[in-house]
Amino acid sequence: MLEVKAVNLKRVKVDTLVVPVCEDRDIHTDKLLTSLVGGAKAFAEFKGKKGEVITLFQPAETRIARAVFFGLGKAETLNGESFRAFSGNAVKFCINAGLSAMTLATPSATDLTINAETLFGSLMEGACLGNHIFDRYKKEKEKIPVKKVVLMATAAQKKAYSSLVNSVAAVCGASLKAREWVTTPSNDKRPEAFADMIRNAARATGLKTRIMDDQWLEKQQFGAMLAVGQGSSAKPRLVVMEYSPKAPKKTIVLVGKGVTFDSGGINLKPSGSIETMKMDMSGAAAVAGAMLAVAHLKPDVKVVGVMPIVENMPSGTAIRPGDIIRSYAGKTIEIGNTDAEGRLILIDAMAWAIKQYRPDTLIDLATLTGACVVALGEKIAGVFSKDQQLAEAIVAAGERTHERCWQLPLPEDYKELLKNDFADLNNVSSGRWGGAITAALFLSEFVGDTRWAHIDIAGPAWAKKASDYCGAGGTGFGVRLLCDVIGKI
Ligand code: BES
Ligand code: MN
Ligand code: ZN
Numbered sequence: 001m002l003e004v005k006a007v008n009l010k011r012v013k014v015d016t017l018v019v020p021v022c023e024d025r026d027i028h029t030d031k032l033l034t035s036l037v038g039g040a041k042a043f044a045e046f047k048g049k050k051g052e053v054i055t056l057f058q059p060a061e062t063r064i065a066r067a068v069f070f071g072l073g074k075a076e077t078l079n080g081e082s083f084r085a086f087s088g089n090a091v092k093f094c095i096n097a098g099l100s101a102m103t104l105a106t107p108s109a110t111d112l113t114i115n116a117e118t119l120f121g122s123l124m125e126g127a128c129l130g131n132h133i134f135d136r137y138k139k140e141k142e143k144i145p146v147k148k149v150v151l152m153a154t155a156a157q158k159k160a161y162s163s164l165v166n167s168v169a170a171v172c173g174a175s176l177k178a179r180e181w182v183t184t185p186s187n188d189k190r191p192e193a194f195a196d197m198i199r200n201a202a203r204a205t206g207l208k209t210r211i212m213d214d215q216w217l218e219k220q221q222f223g224a225m226l227a228v229g230q231g232s233s234a235k236p237r238l239v240v241m242e243y244s245p246k247a248p249k250k251t252i253v254l255v256g257k258g259v260t261f262d263s264g265g266i267n268l269k270p271s272g273s274i275e276t277m278k279m280d281m282s283g284a285a286a287v288a289g290a291m292l293a294v295a296h297l298k299p300d301v302k303v304v305g306v307m308p309i310v311e312n313m314p315s316g317t318a319i320r321p322g323d324i325i326r327s328y329a330g331k332t333i334e335i336g337n338t339d340a341e342g343r344l345i346l347i348d349a350m351a352w353a354i355k356q357y358r359p360d361t362l363i364d365l366a367t368l369t370g371a372c373v374v375a376l377g378e379k380i381a382g383v384f385s386k387d388q389q390l391a392e393a394i395v396a397a398g399e400r401t402h403e404r405c406w407q408l409p410l411p412e413d414y415k416e417l418l419k420n421d422f423a424d425l426n427n428v429s430s431g432r433w434g435g436a437i438t439a440a441l442f443l444s445e446f447v448g449d450t451r452w453a454h455i456d457i458a459g460p461a462w463a464k465k466a467s468d469y470c471g472a473g474g475t476g477f478g479v480r481l482l483c484d485v486i487g488k489i
Helices: 031-041 080-097 116-130 153-161 162-183 191-202 214-220 223-229 277-297 342-357 371-378 388-403 412-418 435-444 479-486
Strands: 002-005 014-021 055-058 064-069 103-105 148-152 208-212 238-241 251-256 260-264 302-312 324-326 333-335 361-366 381-385 406-407 451-456
Touching: 002 116, 002 153, 002 162, 002 412, 014 031, 031 055, 031 064, 055 148, 064 080, 064 148, 080 103, 080 116, 103 342, 116 148, 116 153, 116 162, 153 162, 162 277, 162 479, 191 238, 191 260, 191 277, 191 451, 208 214, 208 435, 214 223, 214 238, 223 302, 223 324, 223 342, 238 277, 251 277, 260 277, 260 342, 277 361, 277 479, 302 342, 342 361, 342 381, 342 435, 361 479, 371 381, 381 388, 388 406, 388 451, 388 479, 412 435, 435 451
Parallel strands: 002 148, 014 064, 014 103, 103 148, 251 302, 251 361, 260 302, 361 451, 381 406
Antiparallel strands: 055 064, 208 238, 238 302, 324 333, 381 451
């Protein structure tokens, strides 16, 4: 769908040209583009301010059917995200207008705030991610994705950035896959079905993918994970994906929380909290998505994705508050609250993965706590790590990808809050505050001295409303973040 191409606007017939415009100065150097922008700005309703859009039909002395100008605001404010948002909105404009192809006038000014590679990469990402419609459950398919996006370029840029198309398409395609999984309703992605979806997506990627069933989990004594799954008629699964290059420099394990529906269990969630809980497998979706992208990107590190997948339901077989269970690592846990299930499935998966792979670094992603959403809002993930370098690498990757992360502390003395009279630990804090921190501290009890970071994505995994290059529903948060950080840790 994406192409980098030299386009002579004077000669070539163009159906839809989309042009980013700044309010304070010209970011194009092509004479024809500059005069087109001047023509657009001659109208009172368009000055290039952020959010403004104007269409000119058949501008004189061109073969352009329509030129659509998008205001980006002041040039000094532009960053990669501005261009993702622009191309995402441009693609959405075309989808809404029923246009199947678009030519994008790439800014050519040499003094932009970002370099050309970031510019091209961001434009490609916005276009790819914005060109997605989740209408699988609609009888009438009202909208059709755009078939072709051409990024205008010089011959040198075409040479330099044509291959970028492949890596961006792989990463963004994986991100879209994660979005779809998250948005898929829980009745169609019960643990076995979700595990199969991941395995099918991984077919022909070269990844080694295994699905472990409940009998295997019993044998291996995944006591905490099985306890969470025991209330559901759908049995848990553990999905393991391996990317193994020759002579890897390091091993990175990614673990993702895969609760296909979190009812809360016997501590049933109330109305207002339960309706979107099909998204509680977003960590697993992000890890599976990242693995699909890794198979294309081929880094020189071994990467293993581990996804514990369960459904948390209340029933006659469900775990009860007060029950004491034995985790894979051997520590016993009293169930203070059956709704604190994510940490229980994660600790078994993490302890197993550490034993199995001895990773240099382990990162887990999970929609773990409402408290993290209270702390950071719906668009920013919480990052926890005792390894400051690792935490900072994740935060930096979040800035580049705009999958934003903010570090929160792991204070040793708060571990007090997880003490229990009868078992080694309680699965919830005895106090009311700092729930994202106590959840992370609970996980920390099961990683030993492995270099580890936990990312709580409870806020950004789901979007109530559509934004620049993401529709309402699952956001695929974490796929681009993980792909960015893997080569840098
Ligand atoms: N899946 C939820 C966390 C969540 C909340 C994700 C909101 C996305 C949006 C998790 O399993 C949960 O229920 N956590 C409890 C923990 C509590 C019982 C200690 C919470 O946050 O209330
Ligand atoms: Mn829960
Ligand atoms: Zn949950």
